Amino acid sequence: MHRQDNNRFARESKTMPVAKLRPKSYRELLETFSIAVPENYNFAFDFLDAEAAQDPTRPAMIHIGPDGTRRDLDLAYFSKESARMANAFKAAGLAKGDKVMIILYRRVEWWVTMLALHKLGAVPVPSPNLLTPHDIDFRVNYAGIKAVVAEDSVVDRVEAARAACPTLTVCVQVGASPLPAGWLDYETIRAAAAEDFPRTAEAPGGDDSLLIFFSSGTTGMPKMVEHSHAYPLGHLTTGVYWHNLEPGDVHLTLADTGWGKAVWGKFYGQWMAGATVFTWDFRGKFVPSELLDVMTAHKVTSFCAPPTVYRFLIREDLKKYDLSALRYCTTAGELLNDGVFRAWKEITGLSIYEGYGQTETCLQLATFPCMTPKPGSIGRPTPGWNVVILDEEGKPCPAGVEGEICLKLEDGKNLGLFTGYLQEPAKTASVMVDGYYHTGDKAWMDEDGYFWFLGRTDDLIKSSGYRIGPFEVESALITHKAVVEAAVTGVPDPVRGQAVKATVVLAPGYTGSPELAKELQEHVKKETAPYKYPRIIDFVAELPKTISGKIKRAEIRAKDESREI
Known part of the structure; x- marks a missing residue:
């Protein structure tokens, strides 16, 4: 059972919303935040039923059906x-x-x-x-x-x-x-x-x-x-502090209900923050202009979506839409490109605050309201989470040195960490090593304590002595107007060990050619360190993905190994 004492949440009641801390700095957030888990906590009883008994008509959801019909539902419902x-x-x-x-x-x-x-x-x-x-x-x-x-x-x-x-x-x-x-x-x-x-x-x-x-x-x-049933409380930081929600906010997380992001952004933390969950039940293909119409019509105030969605939105004529109700934006799931960050802020006046976590965890790292966003950084450790970067020997990495994102397992903390992989104790043990949970994700930390994601440990490319994260190169590629999506992998190279390869999906109106490949290579050299540029570019109609939309780089690598590049 996770416990910490002297907490406002424990003193007042088991329900939310709690009095929100308003720290002026990240250090103050760490020093003042704490959370306790009441005995035998159950969100459905201890939050929903208790809060509905106190305030039955409190707005809980605005639901937009496939036919555009709006339903306003309260906690009592x-x-x-x-x-x-x-x-x-x-x-x-x-x-x-x-x-x-x-x-x-x-x-x-x-x-x-x-x-x-x-x-x-x-x-x-x-x-x-x-x-x-x-x-x-x-x-x-x-x-x-x-x-x-x-x-x-x-x-x-x-x-x-x-x-x-x-x-x-x-x-x-x-x-x-x-x-x-x-x-x-x-x-x-x-x-x-x-x-x-x-x-x-x-x-x-x-x-x-x-x-x-x-x-x-x-x-x-x-x-x-x-x-476990303590998990919803781990999302207090998601809704109250990362999404920065206030009572009365209308929050839209653009996520499918089949995946963990739904409970991250459309459920526990948002209700605990006092916000209304905005649910748009669209079916079929995502259409950016339809999303903007819905956000405008229903005055969405808080928005969270993957960077890919923001990339589509900034290609629209945003001046046609009244987004004046929108006050806060967040993103997770991929790296946020600096160009997307700046374009969105120029048009809307709003920064985009990044976050990082996994199916196995709640929010591990984030850029919080009391922090200055650094485009491309996944932020700093969430209060209550001792997140570090370890090298291959299990030692902490100094600033600027890449390693694996790991969570120190501490009694009374790690609220929201999974209990294990069911029926697979060996796999659970393989990620719980020497007092740390190993995420399998690579990153480095800068002098200010911000983390910068590089990719899965299996995805890192070792070329001519350099270690290259695929997200760095992908982030550079997608700033080119011809590129919709890109997956970067390493292929065997007799001289370099591995060469950087980009598998690219082009925007409508563009056709793959040696000339375009050369143009993309030169573009990457300007956007990031020149040694990272893709020496091989493969133009494809679509990328192989899991049903959750994650790129299957392992499948691309397997195909490359079965044929000569």
Whole structure:
């Protein structure tokens, strides 16, 4: 159990919002921030139900449906509906510890289902809607999943896998499509359930399993990442301090509900900060102009998205849109290019504050409001997290020297760190070494204590004695108007050991050619250290990616090894 004493949160109540600290410096933030975990904490009971009882009409969500319909929902709605669905799932045969795969779009039922399972003690496994029958088969059998709550458009894929999944005994469909045999209809079981689900002595909380994420598996089969019921409190820093939310803010994190970023940016921390979660349930391809229309029409005040999204947005005529309500912007997931940072600030007047974390953690590093943003830096350690850079011998690296991002495991801290990889103790042990959690990510720290991300340890390129991070080169490439996306890898070279190779997706109107390749090489030499430029450029229609959208550099390397470059 994580504990620290003398905390405002513990003294006042288990609910939020808390009185927000307003430090004038990063040092003051570290010195004044603390958090305690109440005994047997359960977000659904201790925050949602308690806060709804005190302030039932407090805005919780603005939901924009696929047809543009807006729904305004308060805390009382989620408290009542999650209780009702907890009863419905219990009646369907689910109990504490049962694993439940959730494959839903950004519809309100996703939040209700998550909260209902938190109350019941069943363990949600949020899953992307792009899963194939093979993916579903693997996950259900590997995790021993008992139930699935699925979008009607996904049901056929679940059915295709179901015969090979003996543990899958409870199937619930959300949507208006005809109900397949053996499936329960969400609305039908909801309507038959009582609205009251009281907390009992056996209720889940504390160290009990809260949820499981499947990692995206860029270098192997996905792993099951487990978090306990203390995990939501780890996102206090996400919502209150990194997103810098205030009561009344309308916050939009552009993330799919199948991945960890949804609970980072559309759930726990934002509600604890007193903000309203803005949910845009768009289906199909992302269209930048539609996003801007929605943000303008509904006066979004806080926005978080990957740098790729910002790159698309600055290509639009932003002067056509009234973004005057927008006051704060954050980003994570990739490196933020300096050009994107400056273009966005020039047009909107707003800086973009970066953050870093993993499926296994909460926010580890960030640029907080009391810090000056350095474009491309992932910030400084989050309060309560002792993050260091270690060399290959496990010794701290001095400023300017690259190493691995590691978290010192300290009793009473690390709130939000995963409990382990389920069913894989050896893999868990391989990342928990000598009192540190090893992230597998490379970075360096500057003289001011800011961290600069380089890439996964497996992705680093060793060329002519230099160690080159792929993100550095990719960041340079995407500043060229011809480049939409780029993946940088190393290929064997008899002289250099490895040569830098760029696999590039071009913008419409551009065609790959030796002349363009030369132009891109010269561009990189101007944007970063010349020795980092890609000696080989491969133009492709699309990059290989995981279903979470991460580039599969290992797949690119494997293809290169099977043929001569």
